[in-house]
Amino acid sequence: MQVIEELLANDKTHSVTFAEILSQCIDACVSCELACNACADACLVEPDIDKLRRCIRLNLDCLDICAATARLLSRRQTVDRHLQAQLETCARVCASCGEECRRHAASHEHCRVCADACRWCEQQCRGLLKALPEMVETGSSPQA
């Protein structure tokens, strides 16, 4: 998102590479949150709602976790250990939700879009997790 890029551009806390990975991950979390929310809502008007019960439920869990992750990530002055745990949780729920959405992707376009958003978000969380340790070591925060 443009606003995140603008903010990170003016932030000397992180290296350019890390700022890019972070920015992409925030974007992926927010996209996944909205895709899950919209997918759940669209499922609620489908004639075959009976088959979509688990999909709706996972959508709701996934969007709550993605929303919390995006908030933590856009509060980027310190990197604490709970951020790592949150990213792992987020990757996990995206995997579950994406797998369920994938099963309905052929019949419902909103499930296809949501499955893609989940997979992308899972990948970005895992990518950021790999980039984190370096950052924690170098002590990125003045207050940490």
Added chain:
Amino acid sequence: MQVIEELLANDKTHSVTFAEILSQCIDACVSCELACNACADACLVEPDIDKLRRCIRLNLDCLDICAATARLLSRRQTVDRHLQAQLETCARVCASCGEECRRHAASHEHCRVCADACRWCEQQCRGLLKALPEMVETGSSPQA
């Protein structure tokens, strides 16, 4: 956001024009939420934090309201009266937060970015409010 555009493209509920206004408003709410969150976080490491107390507080209120608005808007199958009230609330808090951020825009780039995000979000909410009545009249939802 791309995901929202993709989802709305496959949704026959709304006219193309309305879908565009809706998509832009969701995007503005999410951008404003993240800008407020990042601004509050950046304020928390500024040497002149004493002058930024009210800014941080309004950031927090604004981000909570923007987040709720984005969720309601991306659940778009029905347009209920509380959506109108929520959009008015959102426009109001964006106006207050934007005004406060504007006062610090010269000294803090994050406040400048946030002030712009607030103004944009306020405008989009007001624009959507104007487009809503037509939609409510035509009865956009199968379950309404």
Added chain:
Amino acid sequence: MQVIEELLANDKTHSVTFAEILSQCIDACVSCELACNACADACLVEPDIDKLRRCIRLNLDCLDICAATARLLSRRQTVDRHLQAQLETCARVCASCGEECRRHAASHEHCRVCADACRWCEQQCRGLLKALPEMVETGSSPQA
């Protein structure tokens, strides 16, 4: 909630009467949020889910708005005009959601509990709205 009462007891910002109204309203918002969330989840396993589509949808809108309202209220150092707008929005969505849940109260106990939580929350929001103007006049915040 005990934690809210403890915090307000140590807060000299507000009169005892106002602190009680505020505390009850926060409690009502949080209870309504959880009741809506649990009701939506319970609806998702009901055999007659087809009749509960609108109920689930209103549950989701209502819980998002109640959650934002509780956050704003427990951030109580200043009373800004957007708080008033948020309380009105909250009362309105509680009225809609409560009305829908009431229709299923005879067949589903979770809808009965949720309808009661919505009505209680609506009443508390309206009660707090009546108590607000006095407070805004007396200027409760050092930073306002």
Added chain:
Amino acid sequence: MQVIEELLANDKTHSVTFAEILSQCIDACVSCELACNACADACLVEPDIDKLRRCIRLNLDCLDICAATARLLSRRQTVDRHLQAQLETCARVCASCGEECRRHAASHEHCRVCADACRWCEQQCRGLLKALPEMVETGSSPQA
């Protein structure tokens, strides 16, 4: 909270013991969320705000994670693996935030209340984590 107890009383999904542990954990998460929110807000008007920067920041992370955890837990029809990860994340952030709040407990009553809420929430999350495996084995959900 009364509403959660009422809802769980009518839910045959779980054993009485598990329902009680679950109910207490939801209550602890919501209390911690509100305590963190109120603590951050109170810190924002303290004369020694300079020393409370990290406290405010951890309050914000902690409340976002507690809020997401409470939502997942009150959506209790299925127990998925991401719930376990979320509980671990929640226990971790509560430990960090509680530790920071404890350092200011002597000077600020709101930090004392928040430190207690964090410790209680951490304990409840860990308690629920121990009770979970049994539940996952017995397959508590019709859709799982």
